Amino acid sequence: MKKITDIILFGLLSLLFVNCSDDFLDKSPKSLISEVDVFKDPNLVDALLADLYSRTDFQYQGGSNHNLGAWWQIGGEARAFGPWQDPWQITYNLPDENGSRKYDYWVYGNIRAYNDFIQKIESNEILDPEIIKIKSAEAKFLRAWCYFEMVRRFGGVPLILAPQDKDVDDLFVARNSEKDIYDYLDTELEVIAEALPEETEAGRVNKYAAYTFKSRVMLYAASVGEFGGSVQLDGLLGMNSAEADEYWQKAYNAAQSVILSGKYALYNKNSDPVQNYINLFLDESENPEPILSVLFDGAAGKGHMYDNIGMPMGFASWNSNYNPYLEMVEYFDFVDGRSGMIDRAEFNGENHWDIHDLFGKRDPRFRASVFYPESQFQGQTVWMHQKSVGTRPEDSEVPTAGPNRNWQRTGFITRKRIDENHVNPIAGYSSTDYHVFRYAEVLLNKAEAAFYLNKSGEALALVNEVRARAGMFPLTEITEELIRKERQVELVFEDQRFWDLRRWRTAYDELNRVYKGLVFTYDFDATDGENYIITVKNADGSDPHIFEERFYYFPFGLGRISDNPNLVENPGY
Structure with a gap:
């Protein structure tokens, strides 16, 4: 299958896109491609979409590959060798009233680019409707990814789903509630999944990447309701605990959609469980486990x-x-x-x-x-x-x-x-390649959701399925602690632990x-x-690691609050 990297070069064309107007004498310079022309050609649309993929941070790199382990260090998994590297800087350069520092993720520039693409592709009357549907869904997935990254840091954030006017008042958008964002992601990812094909080029999202993503997102929503305490800040933060089961069920259902598809399986090509697990992350030939990967060449x-x-x-x-x-x-x-x-x-x-x-x-x-x-x-x-x-x-x-x-x-x-x-x-x-989603996570997502839905037998079977592939003895009972431990072991060094500890509200106890x-x-x-x-x-x-109770929600910072008087700062800052 063609890799997304094969078309990244086309993404460079996006640097040449211009809006042509009367002020430009109604002519397109021969060295430039007009925006009108871009949306007439499926290949150029794909090139622009490839550029949007490349701008989406599926994996934290901090501007340099040697910072890949940032979330490992702050999650208590592994430290970076040098204190000059981002993992160390993130760990000890803590959020305060000035902002979230290297924990930050405020990507409304990307959001505007996704919104602009979605608006233009959906108003297109030239391209095949099927192409329009799929490309719009891909861009919506990228937009959803960014909103998820923001909501799990800040709680409620401004939800902007169309290009903004240049009117100053239109730019000062107030925060939506945390529940608003999770409910948007719930509905949006269902729409995206229905629009995307079951199979696509490697490195691009398909129906089951959307469902896997939804299972992860709904775990977060359910966890905040289950463990996060009361709703705060006039509803901007927190989820109603009485609704937690609803989100556990949504996580369960989304994971079930992936499992029932039969499209994916645990990697199991080698009889030696050590070598098998090593090869899982290296084998790019008919590997049945990755669902979405960032591709490298x-x-x-x-x-x-x-x-x-x-x-x-x-x-x-x-x-x-x-x-x-x-x-x-x-x-x-x-x-x-x-x-x-x-x-x-x-x-x-x-x-x-x-x-x-x-x-x-x-x-x-x-x-x-x-x-x-x-x-x-x-x-x-x-x-x-x-x-x-x-x-x-x-x-x-x-x-x-x-x-x-x-x-x-x-x-x-x-x-x-x-x-x-x-x-x-x-x-x-x-x-x-870097696996953003893989099948083992789907099984563990479903197991966790099943446990809180009082389906302990099903949770036990799912966890034992993952353990059996690893060559570990089956558990005879299942508990919250064992589910969490299995997740930490199976997904170690995959940028999950820090965020899991935050959603479980155990980070204060675990990371100090x-x-x-x-x-x-x-x-x-x-x-x-x-x-x-x-x-x-x-x-x-x-030097101790420090996680304060207020860090369950990161700050916007004085600068961002000053720029937008309609933003309300999170508690403790």
């Missing part, structure tokens, strides 16, 4: 540098940039049923540990997502011990210390989405802490394979 000039900066030291030129916290490692239980939580008093600098038991027997998703001491990669061993003791045999392959960037921050490095076939990767040439890492010492004199001495360290120095 390094050779075509649309690559990224995740492999280059994410591999352990010794395998790439920069390397070791994303370092999981111990707290995230502990979420992964052992395949034999033991809890992943180890009494930290046992990491006392005296006990000896078998590294293959401590990490190699955990949930296969851990081994596929995290580099730990003695992980195997590209036919070599990844060494992560800071120092060694004892007498090193002359013929030992074990170094006296691992490369410093491998152990310097937390003692772990993210592995998920790292392409082992990409040897000595060059920055900007990686082509691994100094996160930890491990320090590994290799003992050459140890026996029975218990070669490691381990201690706990503060992974971010002494």
Whole structure:
């Protein structure tokens, strides 16, 4: 299938679009394409739409690929190597009365572009009506994405669904309620799903991307009602708890639409669950799991540098940039049923540990997502011990210390989405796609909704379906805690945890802490394979992560409030 990246070049044409008028002598310069001409040609319409896709932030990059892990750090999953990078800046440059800083997302420039496209394509009398319907629905999906990103940050925001006039009063739009925005998304995504085809080019939205998106959005609406307390600020914030079940049902129904389509399935090509989970994010040949992806092609000039900066030291030129916290490692239980939580008093600098038991027997998703001491990669061993003791045999392959960037921050490095076939990767040439939606999320969305709709048996079966693919034993009961834990494990490093903690209203309890890492010492004199001495360290120095209660809604900021007197600031700022 043709990738969206194949037509991004056409998107450059959008820079040439102009409105021709009498002031321009009723002539279109030969080097420019008039807006009238654009909407006569399906290819040019597609080019303009491709540009709108490219402007939509499905994945946070912060202006540079090395900032891809921003939501991991603030969600307590993994820290960035350097404090100069966006993940660190977001974590410690907190929202206040001046605004949301790097948490911000205020994209009414994009909204205007989507509105303009929708208005012009829907008033078109030249193109095939089917083309008009589909292209309008795609643009509406992009617009809905932006409203979702804003509502989950701010609560109610101004809902603008048509190009605004230049009249000053028309530009000073008041906030709609949070419920207004979620209800708009509910209705709009249903309309979008009905208009879109079941199958389309890779990288573009189809019917089931719309339903998957709706299942995610309705989970948020239901969660705010279920856990968010009372409606606030004269109705601008919050959802009525009495209506939570209505939104759980909508989330359930949307996920069910994807499941019943039979178009998607859990990736399961490899009998080894570790390798299978690794390949899930790399295999772009008839992979049944991705529902919508941001597509990359390094050779075509649309690559990224995740492999280059994410591999352990010794395998790439920069390397070791994303370092999981111990707290995230502990979420992964052992395949034999033991809890992943180890009494930290046992990491006392005296006990000896078998590294293959401590990490190699955990949930296969851990081994596929995290580099730990003695992980195997590209036919070599990844060494992560800071120092060694004892007498090193002359013929030992074990170094006296691992490369410093491998152990310097937390003692772990993210592995998920790292392409082992990409040897000595060059920055900007990686082509691994980023999955915005995948089928496992659909199952987990439905499981969560089912649980709150008192369908515990169905929730249990759905969670066990995801666990079975991972090679984990089935659960015999289901609880709120187990559903949430499964979601954290399955979707680790996929930009979900921070937002899940906010919608569950558990972020205050979960995120206020100094996160930890491990320090590994290799003992050459140890026996029975218990070669490691381990201690706990503060992974971010002494700086605690901070999440204040008011952060469940971010601020607009003094500047934005001053610009629009009809905006009302959120509480606490």
